[in-house]
Amino acid sequence: MAKKDYSGLAKKIISDVGGEKNIDNLIHCITRLRFYLKDESVAKDEDLKKTTGVIDVIKASGQYQVVIGNEVGNVYDAVVQELGPQFAAKIDDGATTTASATDKQKGNPVTRGINNLIGVITGSMTPVIGVIAAAGIIKGILALLTLPQLGSLLDVKSTLYLTISAIADSAFFFLPILVGFSAARYMKGDPVITAVIGGVLTYPQIITWGTNFKTMFSIGGFDFQFLNYTYSIFPMILAAWFAKEIGGWLKKNLPSYLQMIFTPLITVLVVSVITLVLTGPIIQGAANGIADFINWLVHVSGWLGGLVIGGFYQILVIFGLHWGVVPLVAQQISGSGESALNAIISGTMVSQGAAVLAVAIKSKKENLKGLGFAAAISAFCGVTEPAIYGVNLRYRRVFISGLIGSAVSGFITGLMHGNMFGFTGSLIGFSSFFDPKNPAQLTSFYAFLLSSLAAIIVSFLVTWFWGYNDKMVMSEKVEKKENPSKKNAVKA
Incomplete structure (x- = not known):
């Protein structure tokens, strides 16, 4: 199949955001270009x-987000x-340029800090999400194959099980390396050096000591202990920032002939x-x-927490703020092995998918049918932005219908814990x-x-x-928009 040409769309987007001179930096997440x-x-x-x-334009988190x-x-x-390469060089200026434009526009330091934090989390986590998701699916399928109800098709002690389990576990086990590499790329530090620091945190002896909380040293009766950092996220994001700052200082102050080794x-x-201690x-x-x-709060609140969150x-x-929740879910799974919050979130994706599916089936407009079916598939696969921006928010009642369905879904999830x-x-x-x-345990x-x-059922009905209904009209800003069903979800 011939590769699709995106150059025309790229030129249009650059022109409409104000041209190259107006762009300070650019990243992307699962579905959006974040300028x-x-x-x-x-x-x-x-x-x-x-x-x-282009599905929509959102201004949030100090970013100009073009939903693709x-x-x-x-x-x-x-x-x-x-x-061009000139802009690639501008991007390499890193975290300092990332916030410069918004800093001038927003004087509130709290808002600025939140915007910058969300930007760092988004940039650091986005490249890792896919492999974590894939690993989770593999682990779930392995659990399914060991069910006694299915005849224990796979023995948990078999070589095949242990090998596939290792393949799935690697993404979580070495998560500090992956997050460190990704965070360094986003911050324009040295990804390899930062990945090595992640390797320190996942070194077998460090893990053994961390599992047993071995004492490194004591000061004034306070013990500094090793911790197990496999599956961890936040320590590596900060370590990536430290590595960028220290590495940058060394490059400015060390003689060039010493930099390759001593940096x-x-x-x-x-x-x-610093990270270990x-x-x-x-x-x-x-x-x-x-x-x-x-996790405890969701469990304790039961149906009420599920209803509200759902x-x-x-x-x-809508505002891209869900990226602040992603690391918390990952932290829950890495820490306790489970996430009640993510169970509720899962139902919200299904609900928006069912709502847009109802539109696709009911509508007699061919372009809306195409967009609706494509968006439904995307939502059932865990990415709801095409459904939300392509259809559901265009007809506000459709989005609200999805929220009603997800509230019911969350209620049931919370009620059943x-x-x-x-x-x-x-x-x-x-x-x-x-x-x-x-x-x-199948609860x-x-x-x-x-x-x-x-x-x-609820969202669809x-x-x-x-x-x-087909008599409804999209808001004026979307009326002239052609079928965006070809523009499927992006990475961020």
């Missing part, structure tokens, strides 16, 4: 929204190629020690505490509801089945009878 513009008022919002290949969909990676590459030597040694225990302890507290979570997606044991949600993530440590899987069924 840091020098002056957002220059951008032509309405023209962009009417462009084929599943093809965002291809569009991002085309934009960078159009901007990595000093950076790895200093940052590793100070920042790692503090951040890991705080992150585990927050993750466990949220009813409102997808609103976070459902858990997820993997990262991947929606229908494609069914295997994540099998507990690898106790495959015979969470039954919760998944009932909540997903409720999400589909509410949309069908109240949320949509």
Whole structure:
């Protein structure tokens, strides 16, 4: 098949955001191009929204977000190629340029800090999400194959099981290396040096000591202990920042003939020690505490927590704020092996997919049918942005219908105290509801089945009878928009 040409779309996007001179920096997530513009008022919002290949434009988190969909990676590459090597150099300026434009526009230091933090989390986690999701699916399928109810098709002590389990576990076990590499690339540090620091945290002897909380040394009766950093995220993001700052300082102050050896030597040694002794225990302890507290709160609140979270979570997606939740879910799974929060979130994806599916089936408009079916498939595979921006928010009742369905879904999940044991949600993530440590315990899987069924039925019926009919008209900003079903979801 011929490769699709994105150069025309890239040129249009660059022009409508104000041209190369108005672009301070650019990253992308699963579905959006995230621009840091020098002056957002220059951008032509309405023209962009009417462009084929663009689902919507959102201004949030200090970013000018152009929602593309599943093809965002291809569009991002085309934009960078159009901007040329000069812009690639500008991107390499890193975290300092990332926030410069928004810093000038927003004087509130709290807002600035939150925006920058979300940007760092987004840039660091996005490249890792896919492999974590894939690993979670594999682990779930393994748990499924060991179920006594299915005749224990796979023995947990067999070579085949242990080998495949190792393949799946590697993404979580070496997560500090992956996150460190990704964070360094985003911050424009040295990915290899940062990955080595992640390797220090996952070194077998360090893990053994961390598992046993071995004491490094004591000061004034206070013991500094090793911790187990496999599956961890936040300590490495901070370590990546330290490595960038220290590495940058060394490159400026060390003679050039010493830099090749002593820059990595000093950076790895200093940052590793700081992380192991100070920042790692503090951040890991705080992150585990927050993750466990949220998990506990969801469990304790039961149906009420499920109802509230289920009813409102997808609103976070509209503004791209759900990226602040992603690391917490990962931290829950890495710490306790389960996430009640993610179980509720999973149903919200199914609900938005069912709502847009109802539109696709009911509508007689061919372009809307094409977009609706494509968006439904995407949502059932765990990416709801094409459904939300392509159809559901265009007809506000459709989005609300999805929220009603996800509230019911969350109610059931909370009532049954459902858990997820993997990262991947929606229908494609069914295997994540099998507990690898106790495959015979199917409560969470039954919760998944009932909540997903409720999400589909409620969202579909509410949309069908109240949320949509062909007499409804999209808002003016979308009316002229051509069928965006070809513009599937992106990476971020």
